[in-house]
Amino acid sequence: MKKTIAAFLCVGAILAPAAVFAGTVENGFGNTFVVTTAQGELRYHFNADGTVSVTNPAGETQSGTWTMQSDQLCITAAGGQPSCVEVAADKSVGDTWQQQGADGSSITVTLLAGR
Numbered sequence: 001m002k003k004t005i006a007a008f009l010c011v012g013a014i015l016a017p018a019a020v021f022a023g024t025v026e027n028g029f030g031n032t033f034v035v036t037t038a039q040g041e042l043r044y045h046f047n048a049d050g051t052v053s054v055t056n057p058a059g060e061t062q063s064g065t066w067t068m069q070s071d072q073l074c075i076t077a078a079g080g081q082p083s084c085v086e087v088a089a090d091k092s093v094g095d096t097w098q099q100q101g102a103d104g105s106s107i108t109v110t111l112l113a114g115r
Contacts (some may be wrong), residue, residue: 024091024111025066025073031093032115036108037101045115 025046033044040057046066052075055061064077074084088097093113101107 024087024089027092028111030115032112034110034112035101036110038105 028046029048035042043055045053050065052066053063066075072084073087074082076082096110
């Protein structure tokens with residue numbers, strides 16, 4: 001379970017000012033953000049109702065909520081504290097990009113169609 005909670009903290013991988021950010025997450029509704037880290041692949045599912053789930057490389061899934069606070073996306077794992085990060089701007093289904101993860105490591109993010 002610790003690995004799943006840590007996966008929420010990697011959200012910095014996929015996650016620019018609020019107006020631009022909204023497009024990236026909205027493009028993810030009904031789709032899958034795949035975040036590849038040195039520890040493996042994480043799959044994020046963001047929903048219009050403010051909920052999110054993440055599945056870690058071991059197949060464990062944890063639910064939480066997401067909100068925008070100023071220019072950051074904040075995710076709160078069930079029973080946890082919010083973790084806030086900036087978001088890549090203007091990404092759409094089919095896009096793949098590199099960016100810095102929450103821990104400072106290099107990660108790859110892909111927005112795939114469907115769940």
